[in-house]
Amino acid sequence: MNNGLCISAHCRIKDNSAALNGETVFTLEEASFTQFIKALYRDQKFEYSKFFKMDNLSKLGFAAAEILLSNADDKIMGEEVGVVLANANASLDTDVKHQESIADAKNYFPSPSVFVYTLPNIVIGEICIKHKFTGENACLISKSFDSDQLFEYTMNLFNNGKVSSCLIGWVDCYLGEYDAALFFITRNNDKKSNFESERLKSIYQNCS
Amino acid sequence: MEELINKLKAEIIEVLNLEDISPEDIEAESPLFGEGGLGLDSIDALELIVLLEKNYEIKIENPQDGKQIFFSIQSMADFITQQKVA
Numbered sequence: 001m002n003n004g005l006c007i008s009a010h011c012r013i014k015d016n017s018a019a020l021n022g023e024t025v026f027t028l029e030e031a032s033f034t035q036f037i038k039a040l041y042r043d044q045k046f047e048y049s050k051f052f053k054m055d056n057l058s059k060l061g062f063a064a065a066e067i068l069l070s071n072a073d074d075k076i077m078g079e080e081v082g083v084v085l086a087n088a089n090a091s092l093d094t095d096v097k098h099q100e101s102i103a104d105a106k107n108y109f110p111s112p113s114v115f116v117y118t119l120p121n122i123v124i125g126e127i128c129i130k131h132k133f134t135g136e137n138a139c140l141i142s143k144s145f146d147s148d149q150l151f152e153y154t155m156n157l158f159n160n161g162k163v164s165s166c167l168i169g170w171v172d173c174y175l176g177e178y179d180a181a182l183f184f185i186t187r188n189n190d191k192k193s194n195f196e197s198e199r200l201k202s203i204y205q206n207c208s
Numbered sequence: 209m210e211e212l213i214n215k216l217k218a219e220i221i222e223v224l225n226l227e228d229i230s231p232e233d234i235e236a237e238s239p240l241f242g243e244g245g246l247g248l249d250s251i252d253a254l255e256l257i258v259l260l261e262k263n264y265e266i267k268i269e270n271p272q273d274g275k276q277i278f279f280s281i282q283s284m285a286d287f288i289t290q291q292k293v294a
Contacts, residue, residue: 038227049226049227049228052225052226052227052228053224053225109258109261109262110258111255111258112251112254112255112258113224113225113251113252113254113255116251
């Protein structure tokens with residue numbers, strides 16, 4: 001059924017590779033996440049120095065959003081753009097680093113710049129700050145990519161007039177493993193890319 | 209003093225993840241915060257307080273002093289030197 005919404009673009013970052021709408025835009029063989037994401041930043045010319053202060057989850061989500069929105073319509077109204085992201089490990093990757101810094105009472109030096117990332121929704125904030133998005137946002141936690149959950153939540157936002165476009169998807173990282181799959185949902189009667197749960201699932205499973 | 213200033217520059221670059229900045233880019237007298245300097249923010253300020261405690265065992269007792277102490281690399285070096293003498 002056509003709901004008047006379409007997936008106007010999708011981006012995937014996984015296994016040292018970044019792709020936009022299924023086309024690889026950058027790849028780096030045999031590199032750690034840190035090496036890969038830094039090389040991706042340079043290659044894609046993000047030019048946003050705060051990037052290097054972000055934790056891994058935010059770097060991953062920010063990079064995916066930058067690539068996803070690189071060809072987005074300039075007329076996007078920031079106050080009408082929502083962001084709905086989900087993941088399995090919340091902010092655990094950074095939580096562990098923070099815990100390590102406070103585990104020894106004799107060497108107790110928690111880092112403020114690490115601590116501020118010990119929430120899973122900070123990545124949404126970083127994306128919103130960069131793109132001046134002030135619409136509704138939500139951070140969902142699920143065991144694995146759940147297209148039904150993302151679809152239903154996003155449809156609710158559109159049906160209630162909360163957003164006119166929405167950046168949604170999966171941004172997860174923990175201990176060097178990472179996976180980002182972002183989708184930009186807009187109002188459009190494009191049957192080929194109609195916004196459906198099954199289509200989200202299919203793109204997630206087939207686009208790497 | 210020169211040695212301490214260079215050490216501070218390297219430590220600040222590392223602790224604050226100033227990826228695109230080298231020690232040579234930082235003027236010892238330039239302001240660390242606001243325009244015309246490194247453009248550090250409030251979280252960076254907290255990180256500098258931790259740096260003084262962790263690397264120099266200096267605790268800032270009066271938060272009001274922070275603005276003066278962290279004005280520049282030079283003022284930080286002056287403060288560290290002064291604390292060591294005291």
